[in-house]
Amino acid sequence: MSNKKNVMVFIESRAGKIAEVSLELLGAARDLAGKLGVQVEAVAIGHDLKNELTVLGHYGCQRVYYINDERLAFFSSVPYAKTVVNTIKAHNPGIVLFGATTMGRDVAPRVASALKCGLTADCTDLKIGEHQIKDKTYKNTLLQIRPAFGGNIIATIVSPESVPSMATVREGVMKMITPNPDAAVEIINEACTIADNDFLTEVLEVINEEKAVNLKAAQIIVSAGMGASDPEAIELARTLAAALCGELGCSRPVVDSGILDKDHQVGQTGITVRPNLYIACGISGQIQHRAGMSEAKRIIAINKDPNAPIFAIAHYGIVGDVKDVLTKMINAYKKA
Amino acid sequence: MGLRMIVTVKQVPDTHNVTGEAMKEDGTVNRAALPTIFNPEDLNALEEALKIKERTGGHVTCISMGPPNAVEVLKECLYRGADDAVLISDRRFAGADTLATSYALKCAIEQAGEYDLILCGRQAIDGDTAQVGPQIAEKLDINQLTCISAVTEIDEESITAKRSVEDGYEIVKSGFPVLLTVTASANEPRSANAKKVMTYKNIGKEICNSSYDESYMAAETCAVISHVKEWNVEAISADPVQCGLSGSPTKVKKIQSVVLTGCESRQIANSETEITNLMNELVSENIIG
Numbered sequence: 268m269s270n271k272k273n274v275m276v277f278i279e280s281r282a283g284k285i286a287e288v289s290l291e292l293l294g295a296a297r298d299l300a301g302k303l304g305v306q307v308e309a310v311a312i313g314h315d316l317k318n319e320l321t322v323l324g325h326y327g328c329q330r331v332y333y334i335n336d337e338r339l340a341f342f343s344s345v346p347y348a349k350t351v352v353n354t355i356k357a358h359n360p361g362i363v364l365f366g367a368t369t370m371g372r373d374v375a376p377r378v379a380s381a382l383k384c385g386l387t388a389d390c391t392d393l394k395i396g397e398h399q400i401k402d403k404t405y406k407n408t409l410l411q412i413r414p415a416f417g418g419n420i421i422a423t424i425v426s427p428e429s430v431p432s433m434a435t436v437r438e439g440v441m442k443m444i445t446p447n448p449d450a451a452v453e454i455i456n457e458a459c460t461i462a463d464n465d466f467l468t469e470v471l472e473v474i475n476e477e478k479a480v481n482l483k484a485a486q487i488i489v490s491a492g493m494g495a496s497d498p499e500a501i502e503l504a505r506t507l508a509a510a511l512c513g514e515l516g517c518s519r520p521v522v523d524s525g526i527l528d529k530d531h532q533v534g535q536t537g538i539t540v541r542p543n544l545y546i547a548c549g550i551s552g553q554i555q556h557r558a559g560m561s562e563a564k565r566i567i568a569i570n571k572d573p574n575a576p577i578f579a580i581a582h583y584g585i586v587g588d589v590k591d592v593l594t595k596m597i598n599a600y601k602k603a
Numbered sequence: 604m605g606l607r608m609i610v611t612v613k614q615v616p617d618t619h620n621v622t623g624e625a626m627k628e629d630g631t632v633n634r635a636a637l638p639t640i641f642n643p644e645d646l647n648a649l650e651e652a653l654k655i656k657e658r659t660g661g662h663v664t665c666i667s668m669g670p671p672n673a674v675e676v677l678k679e680c681l682y683r684g685a686d687d688a689v690l691i692s693d694r695r696f697a698g699a700d701t702l703a704t705s706y707a708l709k710c711a712i713e714q715a716g717e718y719d720l721i722l723c724g725r726q727a728i729d730g731d732t733a734q735v736g737p738q739i740a741e742k743l744d745i746n747q748l749t750c751i752s753a754v755t756e757i758d759e760e761s762i763t764a765k766r767s768v769e770d771g772y773e774i775v776k777s778g779f780p781v782l783l784t785v786t787a788s789a790n791e792p793r794s795a796n797a798k799k800v801m802t803y804k805n806i807g808k809e810i811c812n813s814s815y816d817e818s819y820m821a822a823e824t825c826a827v828i829s830h831v832k833e834w835n836v837e838a839i840s841a842d843p844v845q846c847g848l849s850g851s852p853t854k855v856k857k858i859q860s861v862v863l864t865g866c867e868s869r870q871i872a873n874s875e876t877e878i879t880n881l882m883n884e885l886v887s888e889n890i891i892g
């Protein structure tokens with residue numbers, strides 16, 4: 268064990284499989300740990316995960332505390348949170364990162380509450396920096412960066428007096444590193460000390476549902492905003508997406524108005540995507556939307572307002588009515 | 604008897620109409636500058652509580668922390684059928700992050716008495732953190748079921764609910780007490796009842812500054828409550844240091860307006876020729892197939 272304040276990642280697993288977001292976070296943790304001169308650790312909770320854990324090494328994890336117990340096979344808030352709290356108390360990490368998944372967002376706040384430490388949700392960037400409170404300077408503190416409130420604000424949140432500093436990050440926000448199959452992870456088995464009467468949730472059934480859309484894996488996304496939300500425009504966007512073998516995405520108000528399902532939503536509170544091509548149709552380009560798509564290799568923006576913020580990040584800008592432009596694109600592609 | 608239920612509700616700025624001017628220099632939000640609404644998923648939490656009350660009987664107390672005019676969302680709760688409403692309001696609660704907020708709400712819930720079920724909206728649209736519910740549960744040392752999209756069974760012993768997860772859902776069961784966070788897909792919130800609006804429209808607040816608030820005991824026994832209770836730090840026996848800004852480990856270091864880093868952008872005219880050229884170009888670059 269090292270007494271340095273390491274960076275720790277909560278490893279999430281469902282049905283014995285490690286979640287992608289956990290591997291992504293290991294990459295972010297490696298960058299942070301590199302700047303701090305500390306190590307990357309992880310806490311993995313579950314049952315019979317041992318074989319799965321070697322892959323953590325490939326993604327930059329040096330040491331994993333593994334709490335294996337039959338009772339932990341299914342997720343349950345109290346035992347999971349208490350186990351993470353115990354692990355943090357035993358190993359004193361300086362930073363703890365969680366995926367902003369239904370599990371991460373269930374466990375992390377309980378842990379933060381128990382340890383009375385800071386927690387920032389849905390960070391889009393993490394850095395190391397310093398922070399001053401009165402005449403005290405905190406060096407090497409975690410800068411938790413997230414869009415906040417309204418269209419055009421980025422907030423940097425710090426919790427310098429809280430040890431550890433904790434953050435949740437959505438799936439797809441951090442880039443996974445290229446795995447190194449030779450890098451090994453040290454697996455440290457720790458006993459589960461949770462009493463039976465803390466297992467308060469009974470999981471009666473787990474039902475997997477195929478998603479109607481898989482935006483994360485899509486190489487091409489045609490995305491509809493409020494400017495393309497009437498049925499005719501949605502149909503055109505869908506047609507173009509189908510023609511290009513892509514998927515249909517959208518902005519949040521399109522979901523809020525019940526036009527498309529939440530599975531289609533791109534952005535800070537939706538899905539983060541990195542396709543080869545993103546076609547933004549009638550999307551103004553507010554920060555929360557851009558947070559989910561600005562890493563696309565190519566961006567085409569279609570908007571009738573030449574001053575729409577989306578044009579600033581688009582590689583190709585077309586000023587015009589969406590239906591008109593989409594029709595031309597569909598026709599042009601059919602001919603090409 | 605039925606279940607004793609608490610619903611936490613929040614008045615939030617309508618984030619569809621937020622501008623940069625809404626942020627104060629210390630990084631907190633100038634709420635006064637914004638129109639406010641009932642946080643949408645808190646309405647779903649309230650609706651679920653009212654439905655449970657209709658099924659099993661019970662008592663629904665709504666609690667909100669906020670500035671004095673947050674009494675409006677509590678009245679909205681009464682209009683829909685809540686039995687009791689409490690506003691916790693005090694300058695010393697201001698600037699609270701999720702930890703300090705959950706601490707204050709936990710104190711208020713304990714002050715309100717015995718409970719079986721606490722319902723919260725999954726998240727509030729001004730921060731989207733989804734942290735306060737689980738943090739209240741931890742502070743009360745009770746179980747939680749988050750992201751609930753349906754209550755499938757409930758009786759005096761236990762609750763069974765559908766919990767949305769990434770690749771589907773789980774059916775989970777818990778005894779009481781338990782805290783639920785409810786999502787927008789759980790139900791269609793009812794609108795206000797006209798008769799109740801008439802009854803409660805003009806009721807006032809009764810401010811209580813001590814921790815011996817007997818007025819609330821009295822209210823339990825009457826059919827129609829006469830006021831929204833207002834509790835301050837002392838009334839909920841909270842430690843002032845753990846409230847508001849001083850109880851908040853997270854600080855806003857910096858607020859930046861976003862500078863759009865311009866990429867190399869090409870203007871394509873909305874003409875058949877230029878759009879056809881663009882599509883051909885993307886094909887030849889293997890961006891589209």
Ligand SMILES: Cc1cc2nc3c(=O)[nH]c(=O)nc-3n(C[C@H](O)[C@H](O)[C@H](O)COP(=O)(O)OP(=O)(O)OC[C@H]3O[C@@H](n4cnc5c(N)ncnc54)[C@H](O)[C@@H]3O)c2cc1C
Pocket residue numbers: 416417418491492493494495517518519520521532533534535536537538548549550551552553554555556559569570571572575587588589590618619728729730731
């Ligand atoms: C906490 C928080 C989280 C959020 N998370 C997300 C998120 O995950 N994803 C997300 O997308 N948003 C999110 N938002 C909302 C975000 O701030 C914006 O409100 C939203 O992205 C705007 O969607 P839009 O561009 O479709 O609509 P609008 O802003 O209404 O823009 C419509 C655009 O369409 C153009 N237009 C209108 N008619 C036409 C036409 N006929 N032809 C061409 N163009 C036309 C207009 O010029 C305008 O630019 C979040 C907000 C908050 C506060």
